[in-house]
Each structure stands twice: as structure tokens, then as C-alpha cells.
Amino acid sequence: MSFLSYLINGISLGSIYAIIALGYTMVYGIARMLNFAHGDIIMVGGFAIFTMVSTLGLPAPLGILTAVVICTVLGVTIERVAYKPLRGASSLAVLITAIGVSYLLQNLALLIFGSNARQFTSVVTVPGLKLAGGALSISGETIVTILSCIVIMVCLTQFINRTKVGQAMLAVSEDQGAATLMGIDVNRTIAITFAIGSALAAIAGALLCSTYPSLTPYTGSMPGIKAFVAAVFGGIGSIPGALIGGVLLGVIENLSKAYISSQLSDAIVFSVLIIVLLVRPTGILGKKIMEKV
DSSP, X not given: OHHHHHHHHHHHHHHHHHHHHHHHHHHHHHXXXXXXXXXXXXXXXHHHHHIIIIISOOOHHHHHHHHHHHHHHXXXXXXXXXXXXXXXSOHHHHHHHHHHHHHHHHHHHHHHHOSSOEEOOOOOOOOOEEETTTTEEEOHHHHHHHHHHHHHHHHHHHHHHHSHHHHHHHHHHHOHHXXXXXXXXXXXXXXXXXXXXXXXXXXXXXXXXXXXXXEOTTTTHHHHHHXXXXXXHHOTTOHHHHHHHHHHHXXXXXXXXXXXXXXXXXXXXXXXXXXXXXXXXXXXXXXXXXXXX
């Protein structure tokens, strides 16, 4: 039963990575840029929920909704102020800007909340399950995280494939110039993409901090990096790839901690990524992009 417990917890952790990875994969797939400040938006969402629920005493659903709104506005603002002026710049300039935004958010959080870890109160009220006569215990946070990931993936896939905005996103991801000629507002489409990714980051922050209830200004850094690895692992730009990459990454990390070494688990995760990219450079579900000359 211990293996099954580790596996379920790994799927739960991987589901959080998958939700975060969606932000990376959508922004890269549509805007062709890597938003390395995405992990820190998770941290902002965590502190927003902490302030609303623990400090102001608001109900958890209202706290989560407030965090989603704050992170959505923050994501759109970052895109408008930091990234939009660099739309035609080199990828290196955008990357450096993204790293700068990441450090800016971390240091603002340090100034406002300090460096001491805050004890995050779980926003999940679903009771856990005990199976096999109590030998296998599944927490409510694990159940909600896995179900949330599945619902988000299904809804996002339907949104992309069945709505005009989703079709506009697909068109912009294929060719921004051609999309503009067809009457699509590229700037608006990219802003909506950042809004969706940032809203999902707030939800991921709620799930992450409920499962691992310690909140600091650096809470989103490592999960953000690992989620980026998951996006690359599954094939960055692919929504199903984000799900597959996130779940596989979480399972590998959790099983590595349980059966090999908790200190080497991160090294094992990145080693697996290197091996996968050596065999398949575009990731599991990634597609080769033909460069126009």
C-alpha cells in the first residue's frame, strides 16, 4: 500500500505542476515567450488568499476568487507594461525582463510580508478517504487537486477548440502576421492568454499552499521552475503535454524521494528531462516548428 500511497501523492503533486505548466505552455505557444515570473504569480496568489482568509477572516471560496482576480489583473499588467513593448525584441531581452519581473515580485513580497514563513490554512474542506481498511489514506487536498486538474484541462481544451477567442489563440499561435491580416486583435489575444494563465496560477497557489502549508516570498520559485520543466517534458505549447509532463514529473519526484533519496530527487527529475530531450528534443507531445526564411 505504501507504493500506491506514494503514487497517488505523486499524481497530486504532478497535477499542481500541470496547472502551473499551463501558464508557461499557453504563453509560449501563443506569444512565443517564456514568462519566468509565472512562478511568482503563484506566490502572490498564495499571499492574497492568506490575507483574505487568515487575516481578514473571509470565507475560503471568496478568498480564492479574490486571489484569482488579483493574479489575473497582475498578469495582464505585467504583459502590458513589461512584455508588450518588447514584442519585436530578441528572445534574450524578453527573458532578462521576465527574470527582472520575477525578482521584483519577490522583493515586493519581502517588503510587505517579511521573510518569515507564514502558516497557511488549507482552503480545502473535503474530507479525506481511507481505503483497504484504513491501510491507504488519501487526503482531501489530494482529491481536490487531482479533480481540479482534470476539470481545468477539460474546460481549457473545450475553450480553445470551441470558442472564437480560443480559435483566435490557435490562429495567433500559428502565425501572428496572418492572424492580424484576418482581423484578429493579436494584442488582445495575448492579454487574454496571460489573464487565463495568471488565474490558473492563483488556483495552483491555493492547492500548493493547502498541500504544503508554508508560505514565503520564495514559495513559487521552485514549483515554477519544475512546472516549466514539466511543460518542456510534455512538449511546450501543448496543453495535453502539460498534463502528461506535470503528472510524470510529480510521480518521478515523489517516488525518487521515497525509494532513492529526498536530497537527490530534484537531480533525478532533471536527469530524466535531459534523457527525454536527448531522445525527443521537442518533448513527448511537442511538434517541430519550421522556421521561415
